[in-house]
Amino acid sequence: MQILAKRLKELREERRIYQRELAEILGMSFRGYQNYETGQSEPKLATLIVLADYYQVSIDYLAGRTDAPDFQAVKTEE
Known part of the structure; x- marks a missing residue:
């Protein structure tokens, strides 16, 4: 999933x-995180959640399902 790799790199660089700092924050190896940004591997759901929370974006944005990085409030109807 190249869009995920691209967005992770863009968010980190912004x-x-x-990469080494972010790997430490995530509690993983530098090489393991580097593989996410090169598209050689994909993070598990739990790691995606941590990344989305860290960058304050939605998982849908990271995965390329939307181009809007901000969380959008979902209005529930009662």
Whole structure:
């Protein structure tokens, strides 16, 4: 999933964070995180949630299902 790799890299670079720093935040190896940004592997759901929370974006944005990075409030009808 190349869009995920691209967005992870863009978000990290926007915040001027090194891959090694982010790997430490996630509690994983540098190489493991690097593989996410190169598209060689994909994060598990739990890691996607942590990344989405860290960057304050939706998982749908990370996965390329939407181009709107912000969470959109879902209005429930009663």
